[in-house]
Amino acid sequence: MSGTFLLDGVAVPFVAGQSVLQAALAAGRYIPHLCYHPEFRPHGSCKLCTATVQGRLVASCTTPATADLVVQSNTDELREIRRTLVQMLFAEGNHFCPSCEKSGNCQLQALGSDLGVTTAGFRHYFPDRPVDASHPGAWIDFNRCVLCELCVRASAEVDGKNVFAISGRGLTKHLIVNAPSGRLGDTDFEVTDKAMGVCPVGAILPKRVGFAVPIGSRRFDLRPISAQALDDAPRPGGRPDV
């Protein structure tokens, strides 16, 4: 089954099984998102892709595309919600961009500049979170984790390893490592794992690699995320250009 739905007044084609977000991206129409990755089932946690569908506010990544939909994705109200969500993420963790190896290639950072976020606005939490450098080839800075759970899913579904899981509830929710010691070095994690490459921010990083590309030439220096996310979206019948 396929058809079209209206996105901001313009028709967008879809095929059965696609979400509103997937159909929009494939048609070259950007809706901001963070926890969505084209190779994984939608997660629905970051809420950055919130859009108005039939007058109701929903996550567009978990809303199935159907032929009768009327979707607004770029109203003032939605932009305000997205800015607030990015601000919440910046205030919740310790996101010190100037010294972060992911800077310039970080989706949270790129979303911030694209949405016009100039401050976290809220009071910073300054949480005390550890850094895990126990693995010979990779390290984890939990201060930067945005709880998208892509590493959890990638490790379980692609690598077949279950290296990561989620623990705690509410604001104490955090990523944990599947080892009695809780340390990455005590798992069978490898730098070549899908879970390594899938982290959208600077939480899981390879060791001994950093700042190799000068400021001004990094991924999101060249083009904003609103343009680049469209490159990643699978075109109907095609593979995503990663």
Add this chain to the structure above:
Amino acid sequence: MQDTADHEARLSHALGRWGAEGHRLLQLLHAVQTPSGYLAQDALQDLAQRLDLPLAHVRGVASFYSFLSTEPVGEFRVLFSDSITDRMEGSAELLDRMCRRLWVEPGRVSDDGLVSIGTTSCTGLCDQGPALLVNGRAIPRLDAARVDRICELILGREPVSRWPEQLFVIDDVIQRSDVLLRQQFPPGEALAAARRLAPAEVIAAVTRAGLRGRGGAGFPTGAKWAACAATAGPERYIVCNADEGEPGTFKDRVLLSRHADLVIEGMTIAAYAVGATRGLLYLRGEYLFLRDAIEAALERRRGAGLLGEWAPVPFDVELHLGAGAYVCGEESALLESLEGRRGIPRNRPPYPVTHGYRNRPTVVNNVETLCAVALIMLGGAAAYRSVGTQESAGTKLLSVAGDCARRGVYEFPFGVTVRQVLQAAGAGDAIAVQVGGPSGTCISVDEFDRTVCFEDLATGGAFTVFDRRRDMFEVARNYTHFFAHESCGFCTPCRVGTSMLARVVDKIHDGHGSRHELAELDQLIAALGKGAHCGLGHTAMNPVRDTLLRFAPAYERRLASTDFAPAFDLDAALAPARRMTGRDDPAAHLGDAS
């Protein structure tokens, strides 16, 4: 240590009872934990191994629930209910008293590993508070004498199972009965009436009767059943949502205590109607004291041929215990919990009626809804529909507590006014009523002629009264902290937003508030209301939003400045440096900005 040696015995027994399957994980964790709720690392490892699950996954599930702990909690874990009504009755002072008597700070384990004392969300004993849980067992009607007795028993290391029974007596107080509570329900009669109809006719009757869910959401029951019945599949499930976690709600507690048989009968009728053969009753962990009686009721019905795979309606029910997570009252989070996972609400669609328990078509109904089903079978759909309002048929059980002379369960037809309920409960001095708990609406005196029904003031049953002694800002603050504690953490707006809401309200409470905070509250209210993943997030800002609207002076008189002030005492922020340098000169201090 004694705990770890015992866990192997508990684990073997638990696996024998539940089976070594991943979806049993929560019940297995219950069984393996120490009496005080501690799950040691090796207990988790053994369990993970036996279930062939990653250790981190098991740890992740254990860490989600308030009553399970992966850190030691002492031989006795005491949790005081921190609901607003308990606070109004002095629970904070009683907690303090116990801490002093037992030489332990709140939230910490005593040095000798004997006891830890903390707080927990509303335990559903609002009509007989203040209440606490000790190793999972509820003790209501706390006063200084009871607290002292409990301290003696703890110091004497007396196992809770040997404590005097009279400490644990829970009263069921029904103040007003109406069509449901007055009805006689001989076991099996309502079911027999249902079986005289075809299953589709039963669904049609429930639809004609206009029955809507009694848990708070009010979804039309007939439509839910029809959608489940229409979904093809070899197995369908009936789940009874007995997770009654909304603060101020205790009507399901009373129904399960006095009418467990009726609830099971309702489940069986539902099973007949939709073609289900298996049922699950999810009982909130705080109602542990009801478990044995419900199991006995199930056994009685099996013995009477009213339940079981060989009964005329082949259907049996398994009782599952929750473990302290309000979000598991949300039907899809409840299903996740039943499947042995963290209670995270699912992405919808699909909905439970098509993809529910273990992906099978499932009906999730509230306790009271199932009782009403039986009433409709016995009395007929027309009689049921003739009571209530245009859009809200039948009666509603209200759990009335707070500042009133007669607390307890009141059954009223939908359409009753708040004023009528207040009069019946002896609450002449009320200034505010929280209808539907913190996720409902807070109304003030000007609105007491409004009606209890889905089209006006919807409620799952909670009806909490506040008189002129109460500070409505503090009420909102208590409720706001509740949501921050109970947020499942999945989505950004609720995980961070509920915490920020609590911080901002605390800043105002601490005397550092300004107009800036009121604006920030508005921003958070918008983000939560518009972006949240489930009902918890969508309603978490209700208490602040409603009290800001109706009790603005309670906020305004607390504002310290008109413009902006830091959230903390700047002079206190210099204290560590003063201490390390030994300085106390004027330059070592900071005063107010003005």
Add this chain to the structure above:
Amino acid sequence: MSDALRPKIRLATTSLAGCFGCHMSFLDIDERLFPLVELVEFDRSPLTDIKHCGACDIGLIEGGVCNAENVHVLREFRANCKVLIALGACAITGGLPAQRNHLDLGLCLQEVYLTEPSLARGGIPNDPELPLPLDKVYPLHEIVRIDYYIPGCPPSADTIWKVLTDLLAGHTPHLSERLIRYD
């Protein structure tokens, strides 16, 4: 009133717990400084060496708040500047100095001044002229109301120029994606 007689916008700047990198970046406006000083008079600033703020239209502050003296200066700026702008990562998030926030200040001072063998004489400096550090390093907006934010470490001269010229022209400052960087 002709341009020559119109009173100039008074602009004050300072660095609190900052490295002055944002001030250096500001000076990267290069020759645009000439048209700027036609419109703007610098009040308290490292560029003028005026010690205290008078009544100003705009205050630009880099660096977060790490000690008591920072609080005094920040309050002076807030009291005297109609519009106060947080300039750069440290002012907006606490920045590099705020990386000490997860550590206990007392333990830090102890480690540096008492445990470290490299200092000739131990002892935590306690001269009354030294400003005492706060328990944490705070972003500016957690101490006083801030009106606008210019992110970057440092913000580029173009970014700073855009905000200033917007304000001078009477627009609410707007930064496009290209001008918003956090590093």
